[in-house]
Amino acid sequence: MYEFNGITMWSLQAIAIDFAIIIALFVSLKFIKGWVSNLHANDEITERDNFAFGISFAAGLVALAIVLTGVSSGAFAASLQQEALQMGGYGLLAIALIKLGHFFQDKVALRKVSLHDEIVKGNVTAAVIDFGHVVSVANMFL
Secondary structure (H helix, E strand, C coil), X not given: CCEXXXXXXXXXXXXXXXXXXXXXXXXXXXXXXXXXXXXXXXXXXXXXXXXXXXXXXXHHHHHHHHHHHHHHCCCCCCCHHHHHHHHHHHHHHHHHHHHHHHHHHXXXXXXXXXXXXXXXXXXXXXHHHHHHHHHHHHHHHC
């Protein structure tokens, strides 16, 4: 079997599949963030120059990266199909749980303040609170 610096061709294929799925999850997070918040991420960041929205969006990316680091750090699955399903499944589950934590934060923990509305207004402090919460939720699932 072909081997390069101790890494087999099968391992390289599994890494390539994981990388492609991770990129797809990051791109889907952009659309999910826009769909959930009823905003277009491109418009908020490029046209309105909403720094707070950028921080909040980066929080989602960092949180997803933290969770996927935990998923990809273990051994590879028995087949490439299982590897793809495992990475995609854990990624989608992570996005759902992070959004659930975000909902809990807005509706239970901070009832009197709508972080979403404050972030849309450009409140950087609200975005930093959102960043801290989303990253801490991701660390719980790591």
